[in-house]
Amino acid sequence: MSHTPFTTLGGTLTVDFLNTFQMQQGQQVDLLETQADVVRWLDLMVASQKLAPVQKAQILTDQGFSLDQLREFRLECRRFLHLHQPFEPMVSWMAHFVDQSPLTFRFNGHKGVVAIPIKGGTAGLLSLLAYDWLKLKPVDYLNIKKCENPHCMAYFLNVSGRRKWCAMETCGNRQKSYRHYRKVRKVPSA
Numbered sequence: 001m002s003h004t005p006f007t008t009l010g011g012t013l014t015v016d017f018l019n020t021f022q023m024q025q026g027q028q029v030d031l032l033e034t035q036a037d038v039v040r041w042l043d044l045m046v047a048s049q050k051l052a053p054v055q056k057a058q059i060l061t062d063q064g065f066s067l068d069q070l071r072e073f074r075l076e077c078r079r080f081l082h083l084h085q086p087f088e089p090m091v092s093w094m095a096h097f098v099d100q101s102p103l104t105f106r107f108n109g110h111k112g113v114v115a116i117p118i119k120g121g122t123a124g125l126l127s128l129l130a131y132d133w134l135k136l137k138p139v140d141y142l143n144i145k146k147c148e149n150p151h152c153m154a155y156f157l158n159v160s161g162r163r164k165w166c167a168m169e170t171c172g173n174r175q176k177s178y179r180h181y182r183k184v185r186k187v188p189s190a
């Protein structure tokens with residue numbers, strides 16, 4: 001039984017998905033190792049209200065996830081962000097994933113309208129991830145920021161413009177105590 005530390009601090013569904021690739025104790029760790037990991041991640045996205053149960057149910061109509069395709073999508077998104085690529089060229093690349101499993105829209109009670117991909121499985125999940133990204137405004141895209149802890153690989157949507165760390169409890173406090181240590185010990189800056 002693994003205790004996979006998925007996180008929900010990315011601010012959007014797709015940024016949370018990018019954070020399924022993490023740094024733990026100096027090692028790069030892929031949290032999507034098995035089909036069951038994908039299902040657990042979907043459960044967490046429902047619990048954090050980034051996916052509606054009806055969207056998860058549609059994705060799970062085909063549980064033969066291609067982990068390679070999901071990882072490739074994640075890697076390419078991370079590369080776009082890392083290289084500070086402009087938003088526009090990404091739009092057609094993302095839209096292609098929606099084309100593979102077009103969306104239908106369903107009324108979902110007080111939560112409004114929910115997008116349902118016509119196919120389940122990998123195509124459906126990628127379609128919803130791409131749609132989540134395409135809903136960003138270009139300014140939001142510019143505000144997707146990497147955590148300032150150099151040993152962390154997490155991205156997050158920096159809505160306030162002031163957020164520096166993915167999580168204060170982990171990266172924020174660690175960086176603050178490190179800086180305090182350097183000050184007290186007069187460790188020269190690298």
Ligand SMILES: [Zn+2]
Nearest residue numbers: 147152166171
């Ligand atoms: Zn962090």
